[in-house]
Amino acid sequence: MEKHEGDKLDEIDRLEPGHQFDVPVADRVLRLPPYLLGRINEQKYRKRREGIDIIDLGMGNPTDPPDPKIVQKLCEAVADPRNSRYSASAGIFNLRREVAIRYEKRFGVSLDPHKEVLATIGSKEGFSHMCLALMGPGDTCIVPAPSFPIHVYSPALASANVLQLEVTQPAKFLDQVAHICETLHPKPKVVIVNFPHNPSTTVVDREFYVELVALAKRFGFLILSDFAYADVCFDGYEAPSFLSVPGAKEVGVEFITMSKGYNMAGWRIGFCAGNAEMVRALATIKGYYDYGIFQAVQIAAIIALRHGEEARLEQSRIYQSRRDTLLRGLERGGWEVEIPKAGMFVWARVPLPWREKMGTMDLATKLLDEAEVAVSPGAAFGPAGETYLRMAFVEKEQRLQQAMRQINRCLRGESVGSKA
Numbered sequence: 001m002e003k004h005e006g007d008k009l010d011e012i013d014r015l016e017p018g019h020q021f022d023v024p025v026a027d028r029v030l031r032l033p034p035y036l037l038g039r040i041n042e043q044k045y046r047k048r049r050e051g052i053d054i055i056d057l058g059m060g061n062p063t064d065p066p067d068p069k070i071v072q073k074l075c076e077a078v079a080d081p082r083n084s085r086y087s088a089s090a091g092i093f094n095l096r097r098e099v100a101i102r103y104e105k106r107f108g109v110s111l112d113p114h115k116e117v118l119a120t121i122g123s124k125e126g127f128s129h130m131c132l133a134l135m136g137p138g139d140t141c142i143v144p145a146p147s148f149p150i151h152v153y154s155p156a157l158a159s160a161n162v163l164q165l166e167v168t169q170p171a172k173f174l175d176q177v178a179h180i181c182e183t184l185h186p187k188p189k190v191v192i193v194n195f196p197h198n199p200s201t202t203v204v205d206r207e208f209y210v211e212l213v214a215l216a217k218r219f220g221f222l223i224l225s226d227f228a229y230a231d232v233c234f235d236g237y238e239a240p241s242f243l244s245v246p247g248a249k250e251v252g253v254e255f256i257t258m259s260k261g262y263n264m265a266g267w268r269i270g271f272c273a274g275n276a277e278m279v280r281a282l283a284t285i286k287g288y289y290d291y292g293i294f295q296a297v298q299i300a301a302i303i304a305l306r307h308g309e310e311a312r313l314e315q316s317r318i319y320q321s322r323r324d325t326l327l328r329g330l331e332r333g334g335w336e337v338e339i340p341k342a343g344m345f346v347w348a349r350v351p352l353p354w355r356e357k358m359g360t361m362d363l364a365t366k367l368l369d370e371a372e373v374a375v376s377p378g379a380a381f382g383p384a385g386e387t388y389l390r391m392a393f394v395e396k397e398q399r400l401q402q403a404m405r406q407i408n409r410c411l412r413g414e415s416v417g418s419k420a
Helices: 006-011 038-049 066-080 093-107 122-134 151-155 169-181 206-218 276-289 295-307 310-332 354-357 360-371 397-411
Strands: 119-120 140-145 161-166 190-193 222-226 252-257 270-274 347-348 388-392
Touching: 006 252, 038 360, 066 295, 093 119, 093 270, 093 295, 119 122, 119 276, 122 151, 122 222, 122 252, 122 270, 122 276, 140 169, 151 161, 151 190, 161 169, 169 206, 190 206, 206 222, 206 388, 252 276, 270 276, 310 397, 360 388, 360 397
Parallel strands: 140 161, 140 190, 190 222, 222 252
Antiparallel strands: 119 270, 252 270, 347 388
């Protein structure tokens, strides 16, 4: 006899209290390890909810505002009801054209805004979906180590195999890429590079990309260049674009973002540029996943690219001063640090006594609990990151000075922070 709706509801009511329906999530989710940076962030937010003043050196999350011209244009664009409609998934043409103009002016790279530039919801989204567009089961991807998590887990989520190669010696990295291509079958399909590198702050010159492109053509792999920190350089160093090398557009693409140099992290806007077929593949994936970026944000980004160069350079000068403040505090505490030429972080080796006492996850937790400073544990970037902490210099100099006083006091066994 067919059951009526009331009978079915009675069956549901008779389930044991606390009974939960089993949700069989996909294997790709089960294979993901705990996200250590997320764990630190969760602890940080909990302490802030408790009223504790945590100084955050953990994330490269800008604390300075965007140029007022950009904000003004955003407000104007938001007021136009036409901009509240769905936008083009690839980004409006005028914005893509502005990216092409920027590449021509800064790097001498000629790009077709119709076919070789795509707007993304931040560079992280574009990078992740490009991995999905290019890789699948049986494919292999080479990733720099220590590794920013998305560089490992985007290929993994695409079901590709991941090989991590130490990147702090770029010439050795190239030698290892060549060796793997000569000995591994099938050969790697994709090589990921990220300079200026997060987290190690390693930088390269243009000759590195000349050799990398030659290897790509020789062995037939594709290149994904994560160029997220291109806009924040110090001491006269200028990060070279992978695309500036002849032949680069034949073998790869580059991802850039408005988050760092323009203080637009929460606006979520970035770009993919380079090989037209790879850009087309990413556009295909995005066409199924999203309806593009809020058009008002895209219009404001045009103003940032067109009129924001001086503000970007000034922001780099501000970060350089903050970097120097953080380095002085680390030096006083006996930390080992190479002076970064770009980016928003220092990659600091833990002083020897503490390296012998505990791992970096435990040390980061200790500093959060006892020094009231959030840092990123090197373990979050894979085995090659262990013994290091990543510290962002996004806070103002006074806060950075206070953070280093609290860290150094904590490691000397003194009371610090709000308990001092």
